[in-house]
Each structure stands twice: as structure tokens, then as C-alpha cells.
Amino acid sequence: MPEKLLETILSIEQKMGRIRSVNNSYTARPIDIDILFFDDQLICSENLTIPHPEIPNRNFILEPFKCIAPDFVHPGLNKRMDLLWEETNDVDAIIEVPEALKNPIENFNISAFRYIAIEGNIGAGKTSLATQMAKDFSAKLMLERFKENPFLPKFYKDPSRFAFPLEMSFLADRYQQLLDDLTQYDLFKENVIGDYDGYKSLIFAKITLQEEEYTLYKKLFYMMHKELPNPDLYIYLYQNTERLLENIKKRGRDFEQDIEANYLQKINEGYMEFIRSQASDKIKIIDISNLDFVNNREDYLSILKEITR
Numbered sequence: 001m002p003e004k005l006l007e008t009i010l011s012i013e014q015k016m017g018r019i020r021s022v023n024n025s026y027t028a029r030p031i032d033i034d035i036l037f038f039d040d041q042l043i044c045s046e047n048l049t050i051p052h053p054e055i056p057n058r059n060f061i062l063e064p065f066k067c068i069a070p071d072f073v074h075p076g077l078n079k080r081m082d083l084l085w086e087e088t089n090d091v092d093a094i095i096e097v098p099e100a101l102k103n104p105i106e107n108f109n110i111s112a113f114r115y116i117a118i119e120g121n122i123g124a125g126k127t128s129l130a131t132q133m134a135k136d137f138s139a140k141l142m143l144e145r146f147k148e149n150p151f152l153p154k155f156y157k158d159p160s161r162f163a164f165p166l167e168m169s170f171l172a173d174r175y176q177q178l179l180d181d182l183t184q185y186d187l188f189k190e191n192v193i194g195d196y197d198g199y200k201s202l203i204f205a206k207i208t209l210q211e212e213e214y215t216l217y218k219k220l221f222y223m224m225h226k227e228l229p230n231p232d233l234y235i236y237l238y239q240n241t242e243r244l245l246e247n248i249k250k251r252g253r254d255f256e257q258d259i260e261a262n263y264l265q266k267i268n269e270g271y272m273e274f275i276r277s278q279a280s281d282k283i284k285i286i287d288i289s290n291l292d293f294v295n296n297r298e299d300y301l302s303i304l305k306e307i308t309r
Contacts, residue, residue, distance in 0.1 A: 002038045006048050009033045036061065040075040051076050059090040104301055105136045108308045110191060113233040115182060117197035120237035121267050122259065123247035128294050129237065129303065130195040142181045142194035145173055153255035155208075163208040167217060171201050175224045182229050197234060198225050203270040207263075234282055235307060236275060240289045241265055 013020075016031045036052045043050040051074060055061055062085040065072065070082035077084070110116065116133075120126040127143060134141035146152060151166040178198055205217045239247070241261045248256050275283055286306050293300040 002035065002041065002043055002048060002050060005035060005038070009035070036065075037072075037075070040073075042076055056084050056088060057090055059085075059088055059092050060094055062088055062090075063094045105304070108304045110137050110139075110233075110308065113231075114191055115229060115231050116191065116193045116233045116235065117231035118193065118195050118235045118237065119197050119200065119271065121239065121244055121264055121271070122256070123244045123251070124237040124239045125247070125288065125294065126237055127195040129235075130193050132293075132300065133304075134193045137191060137193075139191035139193045140181070142177065142192055144194075144196045145177065146170075149173065156255045156258060159208060164213050164217075167201065167205045167209060170204070171217070171221060171224070174198055174201055175228070178228050194231075197231055198228055199274055203267070203274055207266050207270055230282075232282065233284065233307070234275075234278065236271060236283065236285045238268070238285060238287045238289065241268075243289055 013031050013033060018029050018031055021027055034052055035048070035050055036055060038050050041050055052061075055074065056077065062081065065081045066085045070080065072081045073079065074081065074084060079087075110133075116139075118126045118130045118133075130143065131141060133139065149166070149169055151162050151169055155162040155166040174196070175198070181194075182192060202218065202221055205214055205221075209217055241264050244264050245259070245261060248259060275285065284307055286303055288299075288303070291299040291303070293303055
């Protein structure tokens with residue numbers, strides 16, 4: 001609704017460094033977002049006026065509007081936008097910028113990587129990064145279905161009892177998902193970006209299972225995964241343990257709240273051991289301990305730069 005839209009706009013302006021002048025004078029500002037119309041609504045409140053009252057007096061609004069929606073009728077004046085453009089007293093010239101605006105994402109090319117796996121410790125942000133990249137690059141998104149695993153909450157309460165059924169259920173589910181998603185590419189989305197790699201099963205199982213259980217588990221793993229494709233690019237998001245615990249607490253999953261720092265450290269060591277055994281040209285380790293790529297666009301673009309350089 002208009003009031004919520006205004007609240008969101010002001011928040012964006014503030015994040016980009018906008019400080020609103022008390023005397024409403026015209027000054028340079030890093031960003032200025034106005035609501036011109038909201039359908040055909042007429043709003044006049046203490047904080048919001050729609051349509052924007054200065055529309056008839058601003059050629060830099062009227063001329064672009066004439067180009068994209070000349071027959072749109074101003075609900076307050078009951079006049080078409082092309083007629084308002086003809087009648088305006090604003091004679092300031094409007095100059096078309098010769099070069100097109102370019103999305104920074106276009107500076108990065110991931111087409112060489114048909115299958116990208118984003119990995120990391122619990123709470124590292126792998127799902128957030130995979131989701132954003134899949135959206136930006138029109139790739140097929142593959143997310144781990146951990147929420148559907150009934151053994152996960154039970155494991156955190158009683159690890160010794162539920163470790164084996166937990167890891168076996170993850171093994172079966174991950175294998176089925178990888179088989180389905182990686183052998184049936186979307187014709188319109190050639191790239192696949194996932195928030196986990198199949199070898200995650202071995203890394204966690206080595207930590208949680210007894211030696212005899214792990215030996216059996218490993219045999220089953222290699223029997224099942226020998227036909228699955230490996231990632232063209234494996235990204236490991238490293239975060240320090242303190243930050244991981246903060247993220248885990250912030251996202252508020254009840255069954256994760258008792259995770260200990262020692263457990264997270266063991267997971268990180270397991271990933272490092274696995275990474276050392278792989279071809280280095282297919283692996284990117286990115287330290288995101290001091291980055292907030294979810295809320296900070298520059299941090300996100302810096303990660304893309306690391307991935308594609």
C-alpha cells in the first residue's frame with residue numbers, strides 16, 4: 001500500500017546515505033525516489049501526497065512519461081500525460097543519455113560453469129547466496145531439503161542415537177535430488193546452482209558416526225554417487241565460528257540453538273580436508289567473515305568478482 005511503499009523508499013534512501021533537508025531546499029543527494037502515481041488513487045496526508053504535486057511543472061517527469069505512457073490519465077487533473085507535457089511551462093531541455101544503463105551483474109559471466117555447488121558451514125549463508133545468484137543469472141536453483149528430514153531435530157537432542165538414521169536419510173535424499181536435478185537440465189536454464197554438494201554427506205558422517213558405521217556408510221556413498229556429475233565450480237564460504245553462532249541464533253531454528261562451537265570447528269576441518277584432496281582449479285574458498293552479502297550489494301558483487309576472476 002502507498003504508506004508502506006513510502007516507508008520502504010525512505011529506508012532505501014537512508015541506507016544509501018540520504019539525509020533529508022528540514023527546509024526542503026534543492027541540494028545534491030545520493031538518491032531521490034518519488035512516488036508519482038499509485039493507480040488512480042488521490043491521497044493527501046501529512047506525509048504523503050499522490051499524485052506528486054509537481055508533476056505538471058517538471059519536464060524531466062513529463063517527457064519520459066510521454067514516451068512510455070502518453071495516454072495515462074492524471075487522476076487529479078483528469079488529463080493525459082502527453083497533453084500535460086504540451087501545456088507545461090517548464091522549458092528545461094531533456095537530453096537522452098547515449099549509453100544504456102548497465103546492470104553490474106553483466107560484468108560477470110558464469111556460463112562456463114554449468115553446475116555450481118556452494119558449500120559452507122552451518123549458518124554460513126550458502127542458501128542465501130545460491131538463491132540470489134540463481135535469480136540474477138537465470139539459473140536453475142537446487143536447495144537442500146533439510147527441513148523435510150524428521151531425524152534432524154532428534155539428532156540435536158540425542159546425537160548418539162539418531163546420527164546413523166539421520167545420515168542415511170540425508171544420503172538417500174541428497175542422492176535422489178542430485179539425480180533428478182542434475183540429469184534433467186531445464187532447456188531454458190542451462191546453469192544449475194545448488195547450496196550443497198554430494199560430498200557433504202561424507203564430511204558430516206565422518207564427524208557424527210562411529211567408526212564401524214562410517215565404514216559402511218562410505219561404501220554405500222561411493223556406490224550411489226559414482227554416476228553423479230561433479231560440480232564445475234565448488235565454492236566454499238568460510239566464516240569464523242563466532243559469526244556462525246550469531247547467524248544460527250539470528251535465524252531462530254529451535255533445533256539448532258544448542259549447536260556448540262566445537263562441532264562447527266570439526267565441520268570446518270572436515271571441509272578443509274575434503275578441499276585439499278580436490279583439484280584446486282575447480283575450487284574457490286571465499287572468506288565472508290566480514291561481509292554481509294544479503295544486505296550489502298557491494299559485498300555481494302565482491303563475491304561474484306572472486307568467483308569469476
